[in-house]
Amino acid sequence: MAKKDFKNDSNVYIGKKRSINYVLAAMVILNEDRSVRLLARGKSISRAVDVAEILRNNFIKGANYGEVLIDSEEITNRDGSKSNVSSMEIEILPPKK
Amino acid sequence: MAKKDFKNDSNVYIGKKRSINYVLAAMVILNEDRSVRLLARGKSISRAVDVAEILRNNFIKGANYGEVLIDSEEITNRDGSKSNVSSMEIEILPPKK
Numbered sequence A, B: 001m002a003k004k005d006f007k008n009d010s011n012v013y014i015g016k017k018r019s020i021n022y023v024l025a026a027m028v029i030l031n032e033d034r035s036v037r038l039l040a041r042g043k044s045i046s047r048a049v050d051v052a053e054i055l056r057n058n059f060i061k062g063a064n065y066g067e068v069l070i071d072s073e074e075i076t077n078r079d080g081s082k083s084n085v086s087s088m089e090i091e092i093l094p095p096k097k
Helices: A019-030 A044-059 B019-031 B044-059
Strands: A011-013 A036-041 A064-076 A082-093 B011-013 B036-041 B064-076 B082-093
Touching: A011 A019, A019 A036, A019 A044, A036 A044, A044 A064, A044 A082, A044 B044, A044 B064, A044 B082, A064 B044, A064 B064, A082 B044, B011 B019, B019 B036, B019 B044, B036 B044, B044 B064, B044 B082
Parallel strands: A011 A036, B011 B036
Antiparallel strands: A036 A082, A064 A082, B036 B082, B064 B082
């Protein structure tokens, strides 16, 4: 399953696993009628978009997009140098009842 | 250079080239004080986000995000079967004067 932040358990961090893992993690949160945030960096961003679309089209009918944020983060490489990496945050709102 | 749609020349389609190609194509439009839309599908989505961030942070200071849309498109494979692919549209607004 996807990692979760203990402080904010409505975040799902998108990594290199298959999309369905993150879809399931997000569904658990949406089914509790809470909004979920998909967080991704770099090449995982396209997977985050896939996860969001799979959720909306195939699993949680009526779920909508909330905020979609694009930003950059500075990461420190192993050799001490720094690189910028793009990051994205996609909020998905549970269906209205 | 990136392909342009003749009907709407403020679109930049993000493909598999290096990000800087698309950054330059978008800069031409932004420097004419027009907003630009970056369009990408599938794995190119993360490149579109990179292009947007490079533009905003390194080339066009003060440029802001407009609409950020996420959707799916159905594409027909060579064997006639159909697949869904995620798509993304990022609008970048020129700096306010």
